[in-house]
Amino acid sequence: MLRPEILSALQAAVGEEWCLTSKADLVAYSYDATPLYQRLPDAVVLPRTTEEVAAVMRVAHEHRIPVHTRGAGTNLAAGTVPAEGGIVLSLNRMNKILEIDQENLTATAEAGVITADLHKAVEAVGLFYPPDPGSMTSSTLGGNVMESAGGLRGLKYGVTKDYVMGLTAVTADGRIFRAGGKNVKDVAGYDLVKLICGSEGTLCIVTEVTLKLLPIPETKRTALAAFPDMEAAARAVSKIIAARIIPCTLEFMDNGTIRAVEEYVGLGLPTDAAALLLIQQDGPASVCDADIARIAEICRQEGATNVEHASDPAEQDRLMQARRWALSALARRKPTTILEDATVPRSQIAPMVAQIQRIAEKYRLDICTFGHAGDGNLHPTCMTDERNKEELERVEQAFAEIFAAALELGGTITGEHGVGEAKSPYLEWKVGPVGIELMKNIKKAFDPHHILNPGKLFAGETRKRVVVRQ
Amino acid sequence: MKVQISEDLVLNCMRCGFCLPACPTYREKQVESASPRGRIALMRAVMEDKLDILDIADPLDACLGCRACEPACPAGVTYGAILEQGRAQLAEVRPLPGVVRWAYRWLLGTPGGIKFSAWALWLYQKLHLSSLVRRLNLVEKIGGKGLADMEKVIPPVASPAQRAARKPAYPAVGARRYRVAFFLGCLSDIVFFETNQNAIDVLTRLGCDVELPAGQGCCGAVHSHAGEHAMAVEQAKRNIAAFEAGGYDFIVSTAGGCGAALREYDKLLADDPDWADRARAFSARCRDFSELVEQLGPVPMGEMPGTYTYQDSCHLRNVQKVAAPPRNLLKALPGARFVELPEADRCCGAAGTYMITQALMSDRILDDKSEKVRETGASTLVVANTPCHLEMLEGIQRAGLADQVQVRHIADVVAEAVRKAAPAGEEA
Ligand SMILES: Cc1cc2nc3c(=O)[nH]c(=O)nc-3n(C[C@H](O)[C@H](O)[C@H](O)COP(=O)(O)OP(=O)(O)OC[C@H]3O[C@@H](n4cnc5c(N)ncnc54)[C@H](O)[C@@H]3O)c2cc1C
Ligand code: SF4
Ligand code: SF4
Numbered sequence: 001m002l003r004p005e006i007l008s009a010l011q012a013a014v015g016e017e018w019c020l021t022s023k024a025d026l027v028a029y030s031y032d033a034t035p036l037y038q039r040l041p042d043a044v045v046l047p048r049t050t051e052e053v054a055a056v057m058r059v060a061h062e063h064r065i066p067v068h069t070r071g072a073g074t075n076l077a078a079g080t081v082p083a084e085g086g087i088v089l090s091l092n093r094m095n096k097i098l099e100i101d102q103e104n105l106t107a108t109a110e111a112g113v114i115t116a117d118l119h120k121a122v123e124a125v126g127l128f129y130p131p132d133p134g135s136m137t138s139s140t141l142g143g144n145v146m147e148s149a150g151g152l153r154g155l156k157y158g159v160t161k162d163y164v165m166g167l168t169a170v171t172a173d174g175r176i177f178r179a180g181g182k183n184v185k186d187v188a189g190y191d192l193v194k195l196i197c198g199s200e201g202t203l204c205i206v207t208e209v210t211l212k213l214l215p216i217p218e219t220k221r222t223a224l225a226a227f228p229d230m231e232a233a234a235r236a237v238s239k240i241i242a243a244r245i246i247p248c249t250l251e252f253m254d255n256g257t258i259r260a261v262e263e264y265v266g267l268g269l270p271t272d273a274a275a276l277l278l279i280q281q282d283g284p285a286s287v288c289d290a291d292i293a294r295i296a297e298i299c300r301q302e303g304a305t306n307v308e309h310a311s312d313p314a315e316q317d318r319l320m321q322a323r324r325w326a327l328s329a330l331a332r333r334k335p336t337t338i339l340e341d342a343t344v345p346r347s348q349i350a351p352m353v354a355q356i357q358r359i360a361e362k363y364r365l366d367i368c369t370f371g372h373a374g375d376g377n378l379h380p381t382c383m384t385d386e387r388n389k390e391e392l393e394r395v396e397q398a399f400a401e402i403f404a405a406a407l408e409l410g411g412t413i414t415g416e417h418g419v420g421e422a423k424s425p426y427l428e429w430k431v432g433p434v435g436i437e438l439m440k441n442i443k444k445a446f447d448p449h450h451i452l453n454p455g456k457l458f459a460g461e462t463r464k465r466v467v468v469r470q
Numbered sequence: 471m472k473v474q475i476s477e478d479l480v481l482n483c484m485r486c487g488f489c490l491p492a493c494p495t496y497r498e499k500q501v502e503s504a505s506p507r508g509r510i511a512l513m514r515a516v517m518e519d520k521l522d523i524l525d526i527a528d529p530l531d532a533c534l535g536c537r538a539c540e541p542a543c544p545a546g547v548t549y550g551a552i553l554e555q556g557r558a559q560l561a562e563v564r565p566l567p568g569v570v571r572w573a574y575r576w577l578l579g580t581p582g583g584i585k586f587s588a589w590a591l592w593l594y595q596k597l598h599l600s601s602l603v604r605r606l607n608l609v610e611k612i613g614g615k616g617l618a619d620m621e622k623v624i625p626p627v628a629s630p631a632q633r634a635a636r637k638p639a640y641p642a643v644g645a646r647r648y649r650v651a652f653f654l655g656c657l658s659d660i661v662f663f664e665t666n667q668n669a670i671d672v673l674t675r676l677g678c679d680v681e682l683p684a685g686q687g688c689c690g691a692v693h694s695h696a697g698e699h700a701m702a703v704e705q706a707k708r709n710i711a712a713f714e715a716g717g718y719d720f721i722v723s724t725a726g727g728c729g730a731a732l733r734e735y736d737k738l739l740a741d742d743p744d745w746a747d748r749a750r751a752f753s754a755r756c757r758d759f760s761e762l763v764e765q766l767g768p769v770p771m772g773e774m775p776g777t778y779t780y781q782d783s784c785h786l787r788n789v790q791k792v793a794a795p796p797r798n799l800l801k802a803l804p805g806a807r808f809v810e811l812p813e814a815d816r817c818c819g820a821a822g823t824y825m826i827t828q829a830l831m832s833d834r835i836l837d838d839k840s841e842k843v844r845e846t847g848a849s850t851l852v853v854a855n856t857p858c859h860l861e862m863l864e865g866i867q868r869a870g871l872a873d874q875v876q877v878r879h880i881a882d883v884v885a886e887a888v889r890k891a892a893p894a895g896e897e898a
Contacts, residue, residue: 020501023525027515028502033485046501073502074487093500114491138487328544335481337545386481 013055020044037078050207058174069201071143077420083455111142128216130157148198150416155374161197166210201453203446217282221292222316223309225299226273232303233275234350249280250374264329334383342406343415355405363398377415424459473558480514489539506539534821536784561697616829623863628663647677653723656688658856668885685712691731726786726855764795772890773805779848783855820861840869
């Protein structure tokens with residue numbers, strides 16, 4: 001409970017209507033998309049402007065109240081769960097696209113703009129904003145920036161941080177600042193923009209972003225290839241890249257995922273295949289045609305049992321279906337779906353998938369893997385039931401072992417979902433004690449009183465590192 | 471009967487938020503408790519005894535029940551079922567006002583009540599009571615602004631003589647292809663008697679023997695939306711009993727919302743051993759008018775000049791999964807132009823009784839809708855459900871479009887086109 005004078009100061013900052021404290025409203029902001037995490041805030045504040053955000057932060061700073069910024073609450077690391085109560089600062093009302101600059105090829109938008117809305121707006125004028133996280137129809141640009149979200153087009157086009165050129169933000173004590181801008185080249189001081197990308201609401205509150213745009217690619221071609229074993233699929237991925245082709249999408253599904261999709265939608269997928277690769281290339285038609293033909297050839301050479309490719313949009317859509325249904329098909333199997341994103345260098349995909357399968361068997365769990373083969377970003381997805389506490393223990397152990405295995409292979413504990421609270425016990429495994437110390441010092445410089453998203457990134461205690469038996 | 475919120479159903483929600491942009495009330499209010507994900511989390515908190523059902527009365531009342539969140543959900547969460555459980559719990563501690571319950575139970579809840587209401591409404595209009603009542607602002611005083619707004623747009627209803635002339639069965643024109651049972655509905659048949667007759671006419675011309683089984687009543691949607699689970703079950707059983715004896719090929723309705731309720735009798739009665747199989751057999755036969763016409767077509771139609779647009783009925787689209795057939799019928803109208811209404815899949819704000827109980831939010835959503843209709847430049851806005859029909863009549867009037875845009879049911883449009891092509895069949 002916030003003291004009445006604090007509450008009235010917050011109400012003065014954003015207007016009474018946008019300061020919520022009813023029991024129901026507190027419950028409604030106690031979670032995000034991360035299973036098993038939930039805690040009540042003391043108040044929910046929904047500002048409309050940067051100035052209002054600054055006013056809220058001045059109140060929070062004065063009274064040392066934790067502030068957990070929230071976009072659409074679709075993150076998978078408990079990043080917006082108010083670990084220490086306080087305020088949930090929801091930016092979804094800041095949803096105006098401010099400018100599409102066709103000369104400088106930039107878009108400037110408020111942080112609460114929904115990713116897919118920006119896509120629509122820029123595509124309407126023949127421009128292209130590549131980052132396309134699976135959650136793009138509901139996630140916000142602010143949330144994307146704060147997690148440096150990736151997506152299906154990451155292999156060729158990179159991730160959110162590669163597109164953030166400038167931003168407007170509010171400091172922990174309520175001052176407004178701008179970093180970066182529309183300059184393609186800008187080395188004036190430390191690169192605050194890049195530092196803030198992926199900082200998960202722990203350094204400042206982003207209220208506006210300026211994003212880089214590209215001309216929209218002329219067309220697309222799609223191929224789907226089925227492989228009898230994982231190694232063959234992995235070899236095909238390496239050979240495609242080695243042939244100097246960078247497809248815009250190179251997705252992968254393991255046998256468990258293929259069977260789940262087939263069971264659910266019946267697309268006629270080969271349920272005996274060990275792996276499916278879904279490949280898409282964009283660009284001028286002649287280049288796409290040549291690339292996809294060459295990709296299909298490589299897949300066959302590497303032992304693909306079945307390769308389909310398409311140029312007709314409806315046909316391409318049919319091929320994409322398999323990947324699009326993956327999460328739905330898995331999510332329907334059991335009540336609780338835990339979606340992780342352990343990531344390895346591209347060359348280590350086959351051993352990583354083998355490790356995941358071994359670990360799933362060891363802990364007697366239902367884990368299927370799909371993901372972005374092109375950039376080594378895998379989504380081992382565990383179907384479980386949160387009511388089964390004993391199984392949940394095993395899930396936790398299994399994921400600890402999966403993260404350890406990824407690190408062993410030169411990978412990372414999270415490719416695009418972020419650390420948040422859920423993966424904070426593992427951060428030190430990846431960045432080491434010096435890394436943690438440097439990060440904590442950066443945090444202190446931005447947020448000396450520790451009021452911005454406390455309880456995230458840095459764990460009270462690092463988990464004991466599991467030793468992976470190869 | 472005490473209805474609990476089902477743990478299995480709420481746990482299916484993985485809180486991904488994919489349903490947020492599909493939800494009209496979230497779009498208007500922009501707070502999580504007005505979103506599907508939020509409402510499920512709140513009902514879960516009630517189930518877990520963390521909140522009292524009264525704590526979440528406002529968020530539940532503000533839900534349109536349009537179920538646009540269901541097709542948007544990757545996890546297949548059955549939001550409609552959870553909502554009904556929540557509302558049933560709410561109705562236990564916050565019963566409907568006695569007069570409303572009485573009206574639901576008797577006026578809409580029995581075949582005799584429906585007949586009586588139709589007669590009473592006709593008499594009310596005939597005696598020009600409406601001008602007196604409006605002058606005294608009586609409807610608004612008794613039923614609130616929503617009811618008053620609706621009262622103003624109700625068209626003149628069929629007379630008792632017209633109703634008495636209705637036959638219990640209409641034979642197929644030409645060779646019989648199917649035997650069809652027609653579900654009349656309560657409000658639809660009271661206010662839009664003509665529409666039902668038009669639909670019957672079209673179906674007979676397509677080779678259907680159309681029967682109007684006696685003993686049918688209200689579909690029960692209005693009851694389950696209000697949390698009156700037991701009353702809804704009573705309606706379902708009555709209708710199943712009325713229809714199952716005939717051995718019909720199809721059971722057809724013209725109201726998207728009623729049809730959706732009929733189609734879900736299998737779910738409503740799934741746990742009742744005496745009724746589960748009968749309900750499944752019943753639901754499997756249900757079709758929407760436009761769906762069946764498309765299936766039986768092509769139907770010869772005459773010139774229907776004008777620009778047409780179409781507003782989905784939420785329950786027709788999201789529950790019955792019928793979106794293409796009405797559009798295809800309109801696109802096939804000779805001499806007509808069809809324009810897609812932007813965001814046609816978004817609720818118009820009627821949402822059954824919502825337009826009466828939540829008039830302010832309903833009007834906000836409606837005005838948005840009317841603006842979109844204006845932008846299409848359509849001369850006819852076609853609807854496929856009774857509450858939407860009334861709501862859009864109100865919306866078009868509020869937007870000052872009454873001179874430019876007609877609001878018509880798909881069955882009325884198709885019937886006119888069919889008669890233009892073959893007027894000889896008129897007497898069928
Ligand atoms: C089904 C599903 C699929 C997904 N697919 C992908 C995918 O393909 N790729 C991918 O990268 N991610 C994916 N995600 C994860 C998630 O959608 C992304 O992390 C997304 O960027 C989060 O955006 P949001 O608006 O929901 O942010 P939130 O979840 O609201 O917030 C995310 C973090 O950013 C902080 N934050 C949010 N806005 C601001 C702001 N303006 N200023 C400061 N801090 C802020 C929050 O405190 C939190 O730490 C998926 C999630 C789900 C549920
Ligand atoms: S889309 Fe489905 S699973 Fe996701 S939050 Fe909405 S109801 Fe829950
Ligand atoms: S039924 Fe309609 S109003 Fe209710 S939560 Fe679902 S989308 Fe929103």
